[in-house]
Amino acid sequence: MTGRKRIVLAFMCMIMCVFCIAGAAACDTSSADDSHEWGAWVVSTQPTCEEEGVQTRECSLCGETEEKPVEALDHTGGVATCAHLAVCERCGESYARTPTIRR
Numbered sequence: 001m002t003g004r005k006r007i008v009l010a011f012m013c014m015i016m017c018v019f020c021i022a023g024a025a026a027c028d029t030s031s032a033d034d035s036h037e038w039g040a041w042v043v044s045t046q047p048t049c050e051e052e053g054v055q056t057r058e059c060s061l062c063g064e065t066e067e068k069p070v071e072a073l074d075h076t077g078g079v080a081t082c083a084h085l086a087v088c089e090r091c092g093e094s095y096a097r098t099p100t101i102r103r
């Protein structure tokens with residue numbers, strides 16, 4: 001084995017090592033940040049016409065839970081007349097139809 005060949009080999013080895021370390025590091029950061037295995041969203045509190053509900057999901061790896069609100073359903077059905085408000089078919093409350101833009 002000539003000296004030149006040995007240098008080339010050493011160089012190759014070094015490159016391999018750098019790739020190896022870089023690869024491992026990349027692998028680590030990608031799995032450390034977002035390693036949760038979230039299940040499906042499950043509604044834990046049903047929304048009503050006026051109140052938001054709550055849905056949660058759980059990580060199957062660490063058991064951590066995450067919550068997000070479920071949009072309120074809004075009153076529905078019923079017919080408003082000049083004299084009476086519409087009556088909601090879901091909760092039975094009278095309500096004024098507001099065709100204005102919702103928030």
Ligand SMILES: [Zn+2]
Pocket residue numbers: 035036037059060061062063064
């Ligand atoms: Zn987790």
Ligand SMILES: [Zn+2]
Pocket residue numbers: 049050074075076088089090091092093
């Ligand atoms: Zn209602």
